[in-house]
Amino acid sequence: MEEKTHNSSNVKRKNYLSWDETFMQMCFLIAQRSKDPNSQVGACIVDQNNVIVSLGYNGFPRGCSDDILPWARGEEKKYSETKYAYVVHAEANAIYNSNKNVKGCKLYSYLFPCNECAKTIVQTGIVEVVYAEDFYHDKEEWVASRKILETAGIKCRQYLPQSNLREVLCPNEKQHTNNMPANTQLNNLKEEVKPEEQKRDAMQEVINFQNTSPTPKKPDDELSQFIFENISMD
Secondary structure, three states: OOOOOOOOOOOOOOOOOOHHHHHHHHHHHHHHHOOOOOOOOOOEEOOOOOOOOEEOOOOOOOOOOOOOOOOOOOOOHHHHHOOOHEOHHHHHHHHHHHHOOOOOOOHHHHHHHHHHHHHHHHOOOOEEEEEEEEOOOHHEEEEHEEEEEHHOOOEEOOOOOOEEEEHHHHHHHHHHHHHHOOOHHHHHHHOOOHHHHHHHHHHHHHHHHHHOOOOHHHHHHHHHHHHHHOOOOO
């Protein structure tokens, strides 16, 4: 076994995660606890000292079987036959799960909160919301949500990645991936099943690869075509 080499530098690391990146990654991680076959959403609440006080993900209320209540979505079904009548959103669950009063805290969430979650956020004293995506921006519930949060003076901002997380978390992976033939990368990608909430990440991976590839070739174009034809946002 090759002996691990240690860095003898007396200077701190430069590519460590920011607080925003750390807490948003916690959202992405806890989202994988969700049983929802369509949407996996996570939320993380932190206090003024950047200490995590709660995590939450979308799912049914405690004591309600994940195998009995419906996971279906769509306007063709009765409301009581869809998940929307029963699911507790990640933001609300994070508030309910908190181990301390969340007044003055900051909430991170993968999605911009709906109007019902916005009410709970305001009523419990959360002062800032950081979100990654705003897919439902023009739907009435989210129009109302923005009105609620703006009127209550809650600061809202979108999370913008500051680092290449793959390089930070897997520093030895980049060289291995760049040395891999593009058609091999395409085959590996086709073998992966990407849930809806990870489609945007998949597209970004292709963009990152194209940007780091010195001379894009036909397989690279095929890779991009596969992404945008088969993993594009619905």
